[in-house]
Amino acid sequence: MSSxxxxxxxxxxxPDDRARARVIAEAFERLDERYPHxxxxxxxxxxxxxxxxxxxxxxxxxxxxxxxxxxxxxxxKTAxxxxxxxxKTDxxxxxxxxKTDxxxxxxxxKADxxxxxxxxKTDxxRSRNSLLxxxxxxxxxxxxxxxxxxxxx
Numbered sequence: 001m002s003s004x005x006x007x008x009x010x011x012x013x014x015p016d017d018r019a020r021a022r023v024i025a026e027a028f029e030r031l032d033e034r035y036p037h038x039x040x041x042x043x044x045x046x047x048x049x050x051x052x053x054x055x056x057x058x059x060x061x062x063x064x065x066x067x068x069x070x071x072x073x074x075x076x077k078t079a080x081x082x083x084x085x086x087x088k089t090d091x092x093x094x095x096x097x098x099k100t101d102x103x104x105x106x107x108x109x110k111a112d113x114x115x116x117x118x119x120x121k122t123d124x125x126r127s128r129n130s131l132l133x134x135x136x137x138x139x140x141x142x143x144x145x146x147x148x149x150x151x152x153x
Contacts, residue, residue, distance in 0.1 A: 007027050014020040042050075 007023070010023045011020050014023055
């Protein structure tokens with residue numbers, strides 16, 4: 001039986017219900033042999049159910065992702081604020097260290113300047129004394145030479 005017409009003729013010519021049932025059973029058997037994957041075929045109803053199930057799952061995943069994103073945003077904001085606080089603390093500490101170093105250098109520079117002033121004053125005093133040491137005897141020698149010239153004249 002390869003067509004519906006043949007199935008109809010076999011059913012019509014069957015003498016009793018038992019023979020008709022046998023013809024129907026054989027038709028189903030041939031249908032199963034011809035289309036072995038028929039039970040695996042999806043109907044439109046199956047597809048709609050699957051689509052609805054997938055849409056529900058997608059919405060759940062979307063909701064979960066949104067929740068996780070918000071959670072991560074909060075954690076990131078907290079981490080950023082914590083880092084800002086740490087950076088501010090480090091900056092203030094560095095400012096204090098720099099101020100301390102600057103004050104220390106100022107003190108050292110002032111001490112060096114005072115030491116140099118003292119050394120320059122000492123050098124000036126030595127030079128003055130050295131000049132006086134030479135100038136006074138030269139003045140006496142000049143006065144003596146003038147006196148000798150006056151005597152000669």
